[in-house]
Amino acid sequence: MVKTALTRESRQNALHAMADEELDVLVIGGGVTGAGVALDATTRGLKTGIIDMRDWASGTSQWSSKLVHGGLRYLYQLDFPLVAEALRERGTLLTTTAPHLVSAQPFLWPLKQRVIERAYSAVGVGMYDALAMIGGKSVPIQKHYGHKGVMELVPSLDPTTLIGGIRFFDARVDDARLVIDLVRTAQGYGALAASRAQATEFITEGNAVVGAVVTDLETGDRITVRAKHIIGATGVWTEETESLGGSDGGLKVLASKGIHIVVPKDRIEGQTGVFLRTEKSVLFIIPWERYWVIGTTDTTWHEQRDAPVATSRDIDYVLEQANSVLADKLTRDDIIGTYAGLRPLLQPGTKGSGESTKVSREHTVTSPQPGLTVIAGGKLTTYRQMAEDAVDHVLGAKAASNPSVTATTPLVGAHGFEAAKRRLPAFSQQYRLTQAQVKHLFSRYGSELPDVLSLIDSDETLAQPLEHAPDYLAAEVVFAVTHEGALHLEDVLLHRIRLDFEQPDRGQAAAPQIAAIMGGLLAWDDATRENEVANWTAQAQAILDAQQLTDDADASKRRIEAGDIVPLAGRG
Structure with a gap:
């Protein structure tokens, strides 16, 4: 596999190539589903292009709970096939396709009742473990604890709120990095990939979609891309994508906002995460190396879909739910970051007369008109299966003789993962990095760690930590x-070095140094560099301001006023 590096030059070459030769498949949407579709299509030998109107993972995929999980709550709805599918995909990510980004994560389920609750919870978690083991054991099975054991496991829990608990395993993931690695892997197998490229119009012949007009948002140029099939994987923007072809058919998708808060690691003492069932849904308290991520909410969102924000009301709800089981209550002063995202809520049926394939309770593939396929719904964990279903739909009867191979295709960073892991002590010594530093780098880059460290060979200053990060x-x-294809300062701060939610100032202090490094590589002049920093400062401050507001409309307006570094076509 070659040419996995996403660069400004590879992006420009991809756009030129898309304009020069008809594609078999053009994927619109660079989130986890679209990236998965691009990898699936190109590894089946289809000439594939993928575009996104922003950076990779800039929609729902960057703001998940950062979990790869089977959906324990679905067992209580007796949806065994859905859970089994998700657990199979969890095992694939953990063991084969992305072990560098996905790691097993224990959770404690606190119990309040001695007999009935423990019994049904044990049965539920037991079925969860059993379904997971069908495809081979990838995480430990459940373990029961009494009151004393629970308090030793998570000392920060309020001892008066529980009688014991069950520890079970799921997995956590850096969601944005997963998407970037999917796109890079797809490019390595031949896909043409271009971020900041917006499909603004579909080209039709009769009722059939045969291509798209794509606006290069970096230059303003418009190119015509011919494609035998277009696959829309645009999440909450699905209906906008469908409308480009002039059809009134397709999927109907609503948006639901979910927010998370981030608190320092030393604020909660515990060896596991915590899983809570709430009146509305579930709440996860998830440990990462330097902080805890706590969420989520589930509220209808009626505002603009490009930049959702957390409000004061959202934050209060999450604090209330977490504090219901914590002895030392969290306050707003403990919060170092927040983030908000929109889930695409797939509505029953399809619009118009488009033929649909109901693949799962959670996702649907349909063709609103010939040449156009859209997929929506689902969740991050099952992105690979969703992608396989979408490409199968496009191939029709030919899919049986050209099946998906992505379940056995490692992403960049996963090749030789175990062998690379054994070299970590040598890397630590060679580059005079602490074991903690090398371990952290390995969790981000996997077997590509030598490629990152080799940059230091030609410039020793690159071994230095960032001053404010x-x-x-x-x-x-x-x-x-x-x-990794970063074109702008926000691309780094949002998706690669994610200071946006890891620091109270959302990375404002670190922005000038990061912009200076990027500017040297991208030939930014002083004005460009200053504009990048100024735009990020405006965005960060707008989100901080929004957190003090209670109304979605007011908070959304405040964020929109800050503007974007690269405006979308037709949106100012």
């Missing part, structure tokens, strides 16, 4: 530009 090396900023 010491958990990251300067080399990581360089790698973001030279290998």
